[in-house]
Amino acid sequence: METTQNMKRPILDVEGLDVKFYLRDGTLNAVRDISFALFPGESLGVVGESGCGKSVTFLSVMRLIPVPPGKIQAATLRFDGTDILKLSEKEMQRIRGNRISMVFQDPMTSLNPVLTIGKQMREVIKLHMKLKDTALEDRCIELLSKVGISEPQMRLRSYPHQLSGGLRQRVMIAIALSCNPTILLADEPTTALDVTIQDQILRLIKSLARDLGAATVLITHNFGAVAGTTDRIMVMYAGKIVETATTPELFKNPLHPYTKGLLKSIPRVDKETQEKLFSIAGAPPDLMRELVKGCAFIARCPIRDDSCYHHLPPFSEKKQGHYVSCWKVF
Amino acid sequence: MQTGNHKLLQVKDLKVYFPINLSVLGKGKKLFIKAVDGVSFDLETGETLGLVGESGCGKSTTARGVLQLYRPTSGQVFFQGKDLCLEKGDALRRMRQSMQMIFQDPYASLDPRMTVKEIIGEPMKVHRVPEKKKERLERVLELMQLVGLNPTDVHRYPHEFSGGQRQRIGVARSLAVRPEFIVCDEPVSALDVSIQAQVINLLEELREKFNLTYLFISHDLSVVKHISHRVAVMYLGIMVELAEKNELFSKPLHPYTQALLSSIPVPDPVFETRRTSIALEGEIPSPIFPPPGCRFHPRCRRKENICSESIPAWKEVAPGHFTACHLV
Amino acid sequence: MESNLQEKIIDPVSMRVEGIITPPKRHHWLLDLFIQLVKTKPLGAFGGLLVLGMVLLAILAPVISPFDPDTMHGEKIVAPPSRTFYLGTDALARDLFSRIAYGARVSMTVGLGAVGLSTILSTIIGILSGYFGGRFDTIMQRFVDAIMSFPWLVIMLTIMAILGPGQVNVILALALAGFAGASRVVRSAVLAIKEMDYVMAARAVGCRNTTILIRHILPNVAAPIIVLATLGLGNAILAEASLSFLGFGVPPPASSWGRMLSGDGLNYMLKGPWLAIFPGLAISAGVFGFNMLGDALRDLLDPKLTGGMRLRR
Numbered sequence: 001m002e003t004t005q006n007m008k009r010p011i012l013d014v015e016g017l018d019v020k021f022y023l024r025d026g027t028l029n030a031v032r033d034i035s036f037a038l039f040p041g042e043s044l045g046v047v048g049e050s051g052c053g054k055s056v057t058f059l060s061v062m063r064l065i066p067v068p069p070g071k072i073q074a075a076t077l078r079f080d081g082t083d084i085l086k087l088s089e090k091e092m093q094r095i096r097g098n099r100i101s102m103v104f105q106d107p108m109t110s111l112n113p114v115l116t117i118g119k120q121m122r123e124v125i126k127l128h129m130k131l132k133d134t135a136l137e138d139r140c141i142e143l144l145s146k147v148g149i150s151e152p153q154m155r156l157r158s159y160p161h162q163l164s165g166g167l168r169q170r171v172m173i174a175i176a177l178s179c180n181p182t183i184l185l186a187d188e189p190t191t192a193l194d195v196t197i198q199d200q201i202l203r204l205i206k207s208l209a210r211d212l213g214a215a216t217v218l219i220t221h222n223f224g225a226v227a228g229t230t231d232r233i234m235v236m237y238a239g240k241i242v243e244t245a246t247t248p249e250l251f252k253n254p255l256h257p258y259t260k261g262l263l264k265s266i267p268r269v270d271k272e273t274q275e276k277l278f279s280i281a282g283a284p285p286d287l288m289r290e291l292v293k294g295c296a297f298i299a300r301c302p303i304r305d306d307s308c309y310h311h312l313p314p315f316s317e318k319k320q321g322h323y324v325s326c327w328k329v330f
Numbered sequence: 331m332q333t334g335n336h337k338l339l340q341v342k343d344l345k346v347y348f349p350i351n352l353s354v355l356g357k358g359k360k361l362f363i364k365a366v367d368g369v370s371f372d373l374e375t376g377e378t379l380g381l382v383g384e385s386g387c388g389k390s391t392t393a394r395g396v397l398q399l400y401r402p403t404s405g406q407v408f409f410q411g412k413d414l415c416l417e418k419g420d421a422l423r424r425m426r427q428s429m430q431m432i433f434q435d436p437y438a439s440l441d442p443r444m445t446v447k448e449i450i451g452e453p454m455k456v457h458r459v460p461e462k463k464k465e466r467l468e469r470v471l472e473l474m475q476l477v478g479l480n481p482t483d484v485h486r487y488p489h490e491f492s493g494g495q496r497q498r499i500g501v502a503r504s505l506a507v508r509p510e511f512i513v514c515d516e517p518v519s520a521l522d523v524s525i526q527a528q529v530i531n532l533l534e535e536l537r538e539k540f541n542l543t544y545l546f547i548s549h550d551l552s553v554v555k556h557i558s559h560r561v562a563v564m565y566l567g568i569m570v571e572l573a574e575k576n577e578l579f580s581k582p583l584h585p586y587t588q589a590l591l592s593s594i595p596v597p598d599p600v601f602e603t604r605r606t607s608i609a610l611e612g613e614i615p616s617p618i619f620p621p622p623g624c625r626f627h628p629r630c631r632r633k634e635n636i637c638s639e640s641i642p643a644w645k646e647v648a649p650g651h652f653t654a655c656h657l658v
Numbered sequence: 659m660e661s662n663l664q665e666k667i668i669d670p671v672s673m674r675v676e677g678i679i680t681p682p683k684r685h686h687w688l689l690d691l692f693i694q695l696v697k698t699k700p701l702g703a704f705g706g707l708l709v710l711g712m713v714l715l716a717i718l719a720p721v722i723s724p725f726d727p728d729t730m731h732g733e734k735i736v737a738p739p740s741r742t743f744y745l746g747t748d749a750l751a752r753d754l755f756s757r758i759a760y761g762a763r764v765s766m767t768v769g770l771g772a773v774g775l776s777t778i779l780s781t782i783i784g785i786l787s788g789y790f791g792g793r794f795d796t797i798m799q800r801f802v803d804a805i806m807s808f809p810w811l812v813i814m815l816t817i818m819a820i821l822g823p824g825q826v827n828v829i830l831a832l833a834l835a836g837f838a839g840a841s842r843v844v845r846s847a848v849l850a851i852k853e854m855d856y857v858m859a860a861r862a863v864g865c866r867n868t869t870i871l872i873r874h875i876l877p878n879v880a881a882p883i884i885v886l887a888t889l890g891l892g893n894a895i896l897a898e899a900s901l902s903f904l905g906f907g908v909p910p911p912a913s914s915w916g917r918m919l920s921g922d923g924l925n926y927m928l929k930g931p932w933l934a935i936f937p938g939l940a941i942s943a944g945v946f947g948f949n950m951l952g953d954a955l956r957d958l959l960d961p962k963l964t965g966g967m968r969l970r971r
Contacts, residue, residue: 024698049522050493164613165385194384195549199593199607221523224595228602247599263597265527267556269579270596276534277556279527283492300524399861426864439855443877453863503863 010037011182011215012061016075019053019060023069026288030056032239035315038183043206043216045226045247048236051284054219057236058185062100063092080182098128101176103205105188107168111160117171118156121178128179143174147204166197170204177208184209187219202229223266227251232321235259238285238296241315245322255324257301295326303328338511338543339373339396344405346388346395350618363617365391366402367567370644375510378537378544380558380575382551382590386614387564389547393513396545397429398422409511427457430504434516436496440488446499447484450474453506473502477532494525501532505540513545518553530557551594555579560650563587566625567617569644573651583653585630586610624656632657694958702954708947716762723756728911736922736930746932748922754932757913758940764914765944768825769894772832777887779837784844785875789852789867799845805838814901823909828901832894840886847879881959885952892948899941915941 019031031053038044046054059065060072077084104110121140125131131139144152147170160168176184190198206229209216226233233250235243243256254260264278282300294311298304307327315325347362366388373379381389395402398414407414433439440449450470460466471481477498488496504512518526548554562572571584582588589608610629615621621628627637642654696703730751737747745754787798817831860870899916901907908914915937923934
């Protein structure tokens with residue numbers, strides 16, 4: 001998996017993205033001034049625990065965040081050169097499902113239970129591509145076959161509840177890829193599935209995206225899921241990006257104390273059982289309270305000191321392509 | 331592991347069927363969801379048995395059947411010298427002092443209208459152990475400290491705590507009346523990764539301290555491998571393999587176990603790119619109409635004629651290593 | 659979160675309590691609810707004010723009424739509002755203001771009585787039916803189905819016809835007509851709660867069914883019951899007015915607003931419109947008040963948050 005990102009222009013260029021939610025009980029700072037880029041055809045893994053802002057980031061790119069109570073601000077938020085924040089809702093609708101599409105976590109609720117699979121697929125294709133009747137039908141059958149569903153004609157007439165979780169997720173992927181998107185966002189696509197199916201789905205997403213030349217963003221909390229299917233990984237914590245590196249580099253040489261701690265605390269099947277699992281003390285911070293001026297990880301960091309408390313560490317390149325946000329990493 | 335060969339729990343041919351009503355007045359065919367269809371295993375004192383399987387395999391139902399939270403359709407569960415399936419009413423309730431459960435969902439397993447004091451104190455109140463209110467409060471505070479909660483939070487409500495803390499409350503509650511046996515039903519699945527390790531460590535500490543016996547249910551094989559002594563694999567209501575943990579993970583015999591183990595994602599890119607998982611054909615069949623013969627045969631790559639004709643026997647293929655497969 | 663905990667911390671070494679732990683000073687959840695209501699639901703708060711007004715009117719009727727409601731004042735029949743008779747007089751020369759004030763008593767008594775009885779019945783049936791299920795549930799629900807298939811007016815009239823006139827009978831009639839639908843709501847709330855892990859946890863811990871019902875199910879079903887009761891009061895007032903309109907309500911000389919509206923109000927609509935307007939306004943205010951309050955409560959006690967957790971902030 002080569003990454004010639006230095007030469008290419010990013011398909012998604014984000015700078016200074018900040019997303020807040022103004023709620024009755026206070027302001028939730030879900031995403032705090034982050035910057036990153038996604039290059040055409042690459043597969044980016046976004047890893048973090050609940051509340052880190054990984055889902056909100058990409059929902060903001062799709063402008064699926066309800067505004068109000070949300071508020072999206074960014075210095076730059078460009079998709080293929082177009083400023084997302086300046087688009088009208090109608091223009092945005094032409095992009096969603098068409099050029100940027102999303103697969104969600106729970107296939108039970110992302111499909112409408114009272115419509116057949118065929119109807120839901122056709123709805124999306126008709127919206128963005130001008131296909132009708134037999135051409136439309138053929139396209140649906142072609143897509144279902146591509147995602148590995150047998151007897152596609154029969155499945156088109158089925159209802160979601162007649163399919164298993166794994167099959168439903170395949171249908172979701174088919175719908176997401178139906179209009180040949182440039183970016184495919186997958187938000188915890190396998191968390192609700194059995195482990196024997198998880199693997200198949202992840203590999204399916206990887207191969208289909210590669211065939212289409214689409215960039216993929218795999219959002220998850222599971223390091224195992226990203227290890228085999230991504231080119232680069234971005235680790236998020238408390239609304240900020242703490243580390244970014246190519247996949248092999250991140251696992252071989254994690255630099256940020258959070259990444260290191262997290263990787264150490266995961267029980268492994270491929271290794272001898274340890275006596276006691278390493279664990280990071282404390283819990284992720286509550287983003288509604290006043291945040292410290294400095295690094296949000298200080299409460300749990302084993303190597304913190306005063307400068308960490310007072311100043312937000314810059315997100316800087318420590319090695320070739322390996323960025324970290326930590327004062328104590330050199 | 332402090333076992334001393336004392337069998338704390340003996341489960342024999344446990345079956346839990348749920349009837350589906352096809353007609354209003356009770357006429358017509360009676361169909362059953364055979365959630366647990368003949369499961370047998372023993373537990374020794376101080377041991378942790380990991381019970382793994384995918385959704386619908388019946389692992390949670392097995393645990394609840396053992397604890398008589400669902401009354402089994404048939405089978406025997408020997409605990410403290412009695413068959414729990416035959417116990418009822420007050421006698422059964424009294425036995426619950428020695429067998430407790432930790433639930434999966436930290437948000438649904440605590441009554442939102444009760445304070446921590448009331449939640450942890452409930453088992454004590456029910457069994458009147460200790461008798462005095464003041465002693466019960468002392469014990470609640472003691473338990474909170476034990477699980478890593480701040481005792482000053484004793485009058486707070488569940489929603490004022492984080493997921494990990496709520497799970498600790500659940501652990502404290504399960505320890506309140508000093509049980510011997512605790513069923514852990516996916517206790518860390520709903521928690522963040524960095525909190526999972528904390529709670530797993532806590533469970534292990536408590537196990538050592540109080541010589542507890544755990545039935546640990548999870549779909550996460552990495553966690554199960556860490557905490558269990560022996561591991562049992564379930565599929566569609568029956569047990570397909572049971573062995574000592576390292577033995578199971580290094581030499582899985584049943585094709586389903588092999589497929590399961592081959593699909594575990596590992597946080598190591600080199601390992602991942604080289605790994606080929608064994609794909610299972612088809613879909614999980616309905617538990618109302620399990621396939622004839624070996625339940626797994628429709629999805630097994632190595633199936634032969636005998637697999638659809640007769641049910642494979644549960645055999646000890648190597649010392650302490652059991653499986654039910656014709657091809658082994 | 660601030661709390662005035664007045665306790666001694668446990669000595670971790672000896673792990674013995676060295677003092678008494680007292681609970682933090684917390685507002686009662688009803689007070690919290692009230693504060694939320696005023697802050698976020700002005701319409702509901704307004705409704706609450708109307709309700710409060712009605713209640714006060716009922717309680718203070720003897721104090722604020724210038725006259726006894728049944729006294730006939732000679733020939734001042736159908737007199738318009740004046741300084742003596744603030745709202746005028748009716749066909750029997752009785753002071754309308756006093757009659758309306760005492761009418762509040764009738765409405766409140768009938769309303770509270772009917773709703774109280776209905777709530778008790780519907781809660782018991784809903785909880786037992788929902789929790790125990792099985793054949794009991796099936797049979798019970800068929801009864802409820804049967805009752806709900808009759809229009810409530812028909813049920814009430816039938817009961818009144820059987821029992822005869824009287825305030826107590828009106829209360830019974832209203833309660834019996836209304837409890838069935840309410841029991842359905844309670845039952846579905848119970849069905850949802852029954853499946854929650856904490857109920858199973860209570861069983862795992864060794865609780866008896868009765869304990870579970872009282873300690874776990876009931877408090878968590880309280881929210882929809884409260885909403886039902888509040889909305890039910892509005893309905894009760896309206897229903898009583900309808901019964902009176904048809905001549906079956908609380909018998910004279912008691913001043914029921916419905917009777918006032920249907921009797922003199924109807925007959926003297928052109929010559930003495932105040933005889934229709936004021937009782938009508940009173941009924942509207944009462945129903946409106948209870949409905950707005952009930953709506954606001956329903957929003958605040960949002961079941962999506964599993965039993966109104968939002969209250970305890």
